[in-house]
Amino acid sequence: MAEHAVASAAYLRAHEDPPIVRRLLIGAAVAIMVFLVVIPLVAVFVGAFSAGVTTYWDNLVHDPDTLHSIKLTLMVAPVAVILNLIFGIAGAWAIARFRFPGRAFLTALIDMPFTVSPVVVGLFLLLLFGLQGIFGPWLRAHDVKIVFAYPGLVLATIFVTFPVIARELIPLMEALGSEEEVAAVSLGARGWQLFRLVTIPNIKWGLLYGVILCNARAMGEFGAVYVVSGHIAGQTDTMPLRVEKLFQEYNMPGAFALASVLALLALVTLLVKTTLEWKTRRELAENERMLATGGEA
Amino acid sequence: MSIAVKNVTKRFGSFLALDNVSLDVPNGELLALLGPSGSGKTTLLRIISGLEAPDTGTVLYHEEDVTEAAVRERNVGFVFQHYALFRHMTVFDNIAFGLRVRKRPRAQIRARVSELLRLVQLEGLERSLPSQLSGGQRQRVALARALAAEPKVLLLDEPFGALDAKVRQELRSWLRRLHDEIHVTSVFVTHDQEEAFEVSDRVVIMNKGRIEQVGSPEEIFEHPANPFVMDFLGNVNVFHGSVQGGRARLGNLEVAYPDYPYDETRAATAFIRSHELEILRAKNGRPSLEAKVMHINPARPVVKVRLYSETFGVVLNVDVPWDRYTELRLQVGDTVHVAPRQVRLFVQEYAI
Numbered sequence: 308m309a310e311h312a313v314a315s316a317a318y319l320r321a322h323e324d325p326p327i328v329r330r331l332l333i334g335a336a337v338a339i340m341v342f343l344v345v346i347p348l349v350a351v352f353v354g355a356f357s358a359g360v361t362t363y364w365d366n367l368v369h370d371p372d373t374l375h376s377i378k379l380t381l382m383v384a385p386v387a388v389i390l391n392l393i394f395g396i397a398g399a400w401a402i403a404r405f406r407f408p409g410r411a412f413l414t415a416l417i418d419m420p421f422t423v424s425p426v427v428v429g430l431f432l433l434l435l436f437g438l439q440g441i442f443g444p445w446l447r448a449h450d451v452k453i454v455f456a457y458p459g460l461v462l463a464t465i466f467v468t469f470p471v472i473a474r475e476l477i478p479l480m481e482a483l484g485s486e487e488e489v490a491a492v493s494l495g496a497r498g499w500q501l502f503r504l505v506t507i508p509n510i511k512w513g514l515l516y517g518v519i520l521c522n523a524r525a526m527g528e529f530g531a532v533y534v535v536s537g538h539i540a541g542q543t544d545t546m547p548l549r550v551e552k553l554f555q556e557y558n559m560p561g562a563f564a565l566a567s568v569l570a571l572l573a574l575v576t577l578l579v580k581t582t583l584e585w586k587t588r589r590e591l592a593e594n595e596r597m598l599a600t601g602g603e604a
Numbered sequence: 605m606s607i608a609v610k611n612v613t614k615r616f617g618s619f620l621a622l623d624n625v626s627l628d629v630p631n632g633e634l635l636a637l638l639g640p641s642g643s644g645k646t647t648l649l650r651i652i653s654g655l656e657a658p659d660t661g662t663v664l665y666h667e668e669d670v671t672e673a674a675v676r677e678r679n680v681g682f683v684f685q686h687y688a689l690f691r692h693m694t695v696f697d698n699i700a701f702g703l704r705v706r707k708r709p710r711a712q713i714r715a716r717v718s719e720l721l722r723l724v725q726l727e728g729l730e731r732s733l734p735s736q737l738s739g740g741q742r743q744r745v746a747l748a749r750a751l752a753a754e755p756k757v758l759l760l761d762e763p764f765g766a767l768d769a770k771v772r773q774e775l776r777s778w779l780r781r782l783h784d785e786i787h788v789t790s791v792f793v794t795h796d797q798e799e800a801f802e803v804s805d806r807v808v809i810m811n812k813g814r815i816e817q818v819g820s821p822e823e824i825f826e827h828p829a830n831p832f833v834m835d836f837l838g839n840v841n842v843f844h845g846s847v848q849g850g851r852a853r854l855g856n857l858e859v860a861y862p863d864y865p866y867d868e869t870r871a872a873t874a875f876i877r878s879h880e881l882e883i884l885r886a887k888n889g890r891p892s893l894e895a896k897v898m899h900i901n902p903a904r905p906v907v908k909v910r911l912y913s914e915t916f917g918v919v920l921n922v923d924v925p926w927d928r929y930t931e932l933r934l935q936v937g938d939t940v941h942v943a944p945r946q947v948r949l950f951v952q953e954y955a956i
Binding site for chain 2: 490491493496500504
């Protein structure tokens with residue numbers, strides 16, 4: 308009996324920290340979150356509305372450069388997201404479905420934009436497409452503007468947000484396996500039918516999750532875009548660039564107003580992301596449940 | 605549609621999955637590919653279906669070479685081991701898939717799916733999702749889905765492997781009845797010999813990428829071609845000994861073996877099935893072994909007794925009919941005599 312009690316006490320100790328440690332850790336985590344995330348977020352909205360709601364609205368709508376930056380971001384981000392959707396599906400399909408030499412290398416390469424500083428990415432692009440860049444003379448001869456123009460902004464955004472969708476899809480597609488796709492082929496489906504009728508419905512939540520996250524990153528992208536945009540007000544300033552410029556010009560209410568739009572966007576993204584995460588997890592759990600109950604009658 | 609496989613070889617890296625395999629399946633037959641895992645049976649099935657391509661050799665459907673044809677062009681029905689149902693589609697949509705991708709008219713699809721639902725006895729479940737079905741129901745949906753586009757050939761990969769014993773038994777006899785009804789040429793893979801023998805017209809026994817024997821269940825059971833087949837069929841006691849001058853010596857057990865009348869002594873392996881051994885309380889003049897009862901499984905109608913022969917150093921498995929068992933009053937620890945009624949002997953060829 309006594310031995311049993313000792314054993315169970317040891318068991319408890321090994322698996323559960325004493326209450327004081329638990330409370331301290333939870334408290335520390337909450338304090339850090341409040342200090343680093345909640346207070347700044349609230350501060351952004353407080354700053355934005357400090358001069359009243361009318362000024363807030365004026366700052367957003369009646370400053371043509373700010374308005375243009377919002378429009379530009381809304382033109383850059385969706386294009387980057389759509390292109391990344393195509394690249395992401397193609398990359399995830401290749402990695403999850405095929406075994407080929409260099410597969411591990413490709414997987415690592417997909418992650419590279421996350422490990423490289425965005426400023427470096429911007430410099431890459433300058434080096435390639437800038438006037439003194441490798442393709443510079445050719446581009447100038449054919450009157451194609453990439454750097455300091457819309458295409459440059461899209462390129463930089465694509466590069467930086469490239470891994471988001473692929474990384475979301477690879478583990479999902481690996482977990483789902485290719486059984487259903489093989490079954491579809493055996494039933495006479497062609498490539499496109501198989502993709503539309505079998506693959507897409509199975510990965511739709513993960514895909515949507517990737518798109519939302521990719522969109523958030525695309526709209527908030529600063530470093531790479533900063534280098535290639537040339538920040539020409541009313542032409543190549545995206546929202547994050549415009550926020551920085553307003554701030555540099557000591558237009559605090561203006562900077563905070565625009566920043567609050569970005570922050571709001573982040574909050575919406577977070578909400579959608581959490582919902583989708585829950586949906587994908589449920590889908591995977593369903594998948595496991597199906598496999599687990601496969602043997603039952 | 606008859607199937608012919610001619611000299612098919614398939615490698616996966618350095619692993620030889622199929623080694624020059626040839627096989628004929630006449631029209632309307634239900635054939636089982638039986639063998640241990642890694643014997644190449646699933647690879648052979650996948651090559652027949654077109655899901656896998658052979659390195660060398662050809663596959664013919666009714667004398668037409670389909671080796672290069674894609675799965676889609678072959679019109680086969682394939683039933684996967686883990687069903688591979690489309691999880692986001694209802695039972696109806698699953699079954700209709702093969703017809704929809706072939707752009708069949710709506711009314712025809714509806715009629716065909718209802719017909720199949722009746723055939724696999726799943727009427728009323730057309731709106732269910734696969735996750736709401738039992739294993740046996742899922743397997744029947746998979747079968748209906750494979751049959752929807754009226755395939756010329758039905759291929760099943762361990763169709764009942766993931767089901768529990770009772771459902772398996774039911775589905776087995778149901779598959780046999782279904783085949784008698786629709787008569788589509790069918791090949792199924794299994795590692796369960798009972799399943800193979802109960803369901804199929806003919807059984808192909810495979811081992812290490814080769815075919816060991818092809819025959820009706822009776823032929824294979826009564827005339828196993830070689831030691832592998834004998835051993836694989838199981839429920840068998842294996843003895844190593846020698847033959848010489850019309851006699852086989854297995855330890856201190858000596859039996860007549862007129863097939864080998866030569867003077868030269870050769871190594872031989874004897875196979876005696878559990879039901880071909882008899883337990884005796886006392887010697888009765890026939891060749892017998894002394895053995896001690898170690899374990900009794902009093903199942904009915906056949907009691908399974910495990911004995912140990914000390915002189916021979918082997919464990920013997922003997923099936924005893926229930927009546928005989930009660931007559932013998934066997935107890936664990938008893939020393940008895942075990943006599944073979946029939947011995948199958950494979951004399952070793954001399955390696956050159």
